[in-house]
Amino acid sequence: MSIERIDPELCNGCGICVNSCPMDVIRMDEEGKKAIIQYPEDCMLCGWCVVDCPEEAVYISPEKSSPLIVSWG
Amino acid sequence: MAGMVAAIKAKEKNADVTLVDKGYAGKSGSSPYAFWYAVFNPEWGHDLNAWMNHVNIIGEYVNNREWTEIVFKESYDRYQELVSWGVEFIKDEDGKVRIYRFPGIETESFQVKKRVFGQVIREQAKKTGVRIMDRIMMTDLLKQDGRIVGGMGIAMESADLYVFKAKAVVMCSGCSSFKPDGWPVSSLTGDGEAMAFRAGAEITGKEFNEPKSTSAIHPAPTMGMFLWRRDESSVSTRPDPGPPQVQALKGVNAEGTEVFGLVGSNFIELEFEAHAGRAPILSRTPEVQELIPMVGGAASGMSIHTAEGLWPVDTNGATTLEGLFAAGDSCGTMQVGAVYPGVGYAICGASVTGARAGRGAAKYAMQADKPEIDEKEITRLKKIIYGPMDRKGGFSPRWVTQVLRNTMIPYFIMYVKHEERMKAALTLVEFMRDHLAPKLTAKDAHELRLAIETRSIIHNAEMKLRASIFRKESRGTHYREDYPRRNDPEWLAWVILKQEEGEVKITKRPVPKKWWPDLSKPYEEIYLNRFPGE
Numbered sequence: 001m002s003i004e005r006i007d008p009e010l011c012n013g014c015g016i017c018v019n020s021c022p023m024d025v026i027r028m029d030e031e032g033k034k035a036i037i038q039y040p041e042d043c044m045l046c047g048w049c050v051v052d053c054p055e056e057a058v059y060i061s062p063e064k065s066s067p068l069i070v071s072w073g
Numbered sequence: 074m075a076g077m078v079a080a081i082k083a084k085e086k087n088a089d090v091t092l093v094d095k096g097y098a099g100k101s102g103s104s105p106y107a108f109w110y111a112v113f114n115p116e117w118g119h120d121l122n123a124w125m126n127h128v129n130i131i132g133e134y135v136n137n138r139e140w141t142e143i144v145f146k147e148s149y150d151r152y153q154e155l156v157s158w159g160v161e162f163i164k165d166e167d168g169k170v171r172i173y174r175f176p177g178i179e180t181e182s183f184q185v186k187k188r189v190f191g192q193v194i195r196e197q198a199k200k201t202g203v204r205i206m207d208r209i210m211m212t213d214l215l216k217q218d219g220r221i222v223g224g225m226g227i228a229m230e231s232a233d234l235y236v237f238k239a240k241a242v243v244m245c246s247g248c249s250s251f252k253p254d255g256w257p258v259s260s261l262t263g264d265g266e267a268m269a270f271r272a273g274a275e276i277t278g279k280e281f282n283e284p285k286s287t288s289a290i291h292p293a294p295t296m297g298m299f300l301w302r303r304d305e306s307s308v309s310t311r312p313d314p315g316p317p318q319v320q321a322l323k324g325v326n327a328e329g330t331e332v333f334g335l336v337g338s339n340f341i342e343l344e345f346e347a348h349a350g351r352a353p354i355l356s357r358t359p360e361v362q363e364l365i366p367m368v369g370g371a372a373s374g375m376s377i378h379t380a381e382g383l384w385p386v387d388t389n390g391a392t393t394l395e396g397l398f399a400a401g402d403s404c405g406t407m408q409v410g411a412v413y414p415g416v417g418y419a420i421c422g423a424s425v426t427g428a429r430a431g432r433g434a435a436k437y438a439m440q441a442d443k444p445e446i447d448e449k450e451i452t453r454l455k456k457i458i459y460g461p462m463d464r465k466g467g468f469s470p471r472w473v474t475q476v477l478r479n480t481m482i483p484y485f486i487m488y489v490k491h492e493e494r495m496k497a498a499l500t501l502v503e504f505m506r507d508h509l510a511p512k513l514t515a516k517d518a519h520e521l522r523l524a525i526e527t528r529s530i531i532h533n534a535e536m537k538l539r540a541s542i543f544r545k546e547s548r549g550t551h552y553r554e555d556y557p558r559r560n561d562p563e564w565l566a567w568v569i570l571k572q573e574e575g576e577v578k579i580t581k582r583p584v585p586k587k588w589w590p591d592l593s594k595p596y597e598e599i600y601l602n603r604f605p606g607e
Contacts, residue, residue: 002293019096019097019100019207019208020097020100021096022095022096022097022100022101022102022105022260023259023260024208024229024519024522027230038519039519041471042259042519042523044254044257044258044259044260044293045257045293045294046105046106046257046260047105048100048105048188051188062291062293062294063291063293064254064291064292064293066254066475066478067471067472067475069475069476069479070472072468072472073468073469073471073472073475
């Protein structure tokens, strides 16, 4: 799973994590004004989001599974 | 590092500088993992000949000694400059910068404060007057009458098109990879090298490897090194055993035999163990006695820091294309050779080549004519860039990337090489290039980025296979099962790839004879490492 959760209760909507992510995994939810995990499969576990979040709202795990290969996709 | 240093140095020469970054400048590329910085200073008792010899011998004599020397000699000036900008280095309790020495390695290194230095340099760049544009992915170079006159890119969130006119361009896009899930080089997809190749630049160093291993339990956060919490502790299961380049004891194979490697070789020995049927391999180092299963290929598709990318034609990072410069891991200085021989050469090299390329590009721009761009070329490239979004059907970039990974990452393609297997893989990669890449689809801006990256990693796979097939010998991290010995008279040379009239032209450029080892000595004395079967 790699990036697991951004706690909406803790997220202050500053958007720092969106800029921090080199993989473009996180986006801002324009309605809720909170950071959301938009593309979790592309997280490379660099940890910038965890290090940079001023509210300690981001949780990552060392677990990451590769996608199952199928005939086409 | 390289891009921001280049931007600052160009701005200091009064150039009008725009820095464009796919991520956030200061946090993109390899910056999450960079911290070692080699500093040479004769006043500290360092011996240039000893430092040079270390790289020459471990790099197996295909390092470019002119660049090796330049980087060592200028490392102290760049270090002092970084300090003057506010970059912090780890200090001992007495307030002196901590010096890291490793067994078997002649050179010494400092550590920059992890994760902080990028922002400090970014602030310096802004203070100097550099215009920074974050989260714009450059996709293509613009070429007019044989000269690079700018580039095109897309915004990460909106996919809006950006067209940049420039009197000079400095390429600082890092190394290439197959975008593995493992060691976090996923962001280093070689887009810069791919666009330069399409524009006709010469590329080198593609046959060598960075054979990193990782924990079989948690393969993504390699070696537990890089998944830090805020307090810099690791959330992974394996303690950090230190830089892999210096771990002579690599692990214990399935027969219970300890596996040792040459300093700098990373973990290519483990690929040989796997090939011999002696996997699983369990890690054990002097510092970490607990046995943990390992797997290889964590940095698959990456060549060697500072030893792959655009071939420089001078010591200011000018490339074979007029108006295009390169620095950092994008620039094939061959500062190290066939093996990454120690600790701290990458960001030290990035700061030195960045400074040189920045100054060189500024000097060129001052005398260059105002660039003219043919609108037809912009229209042509725009159609290619947005093709995946315009297409109604085809293949997802994630699936094509996974197909490419499955083809290229297994040990028997790029780590234990054989002509028959590489030609088979090349046939598949050419199919991906000709039949899958042109049918990539993207439903949003993020997938458009993935599609462009997928095209780049297919390019990287093709280049690595072609260079590896071409070099018919073994050397450093390039091991050919069918040619298991070094062949000095033929292959003390650099492999050069170039696109001409739609075809890949491959040649070799000899290492100057004055840099060759003394070939009258026994082979076993010249080369410390033995390959299986030689």
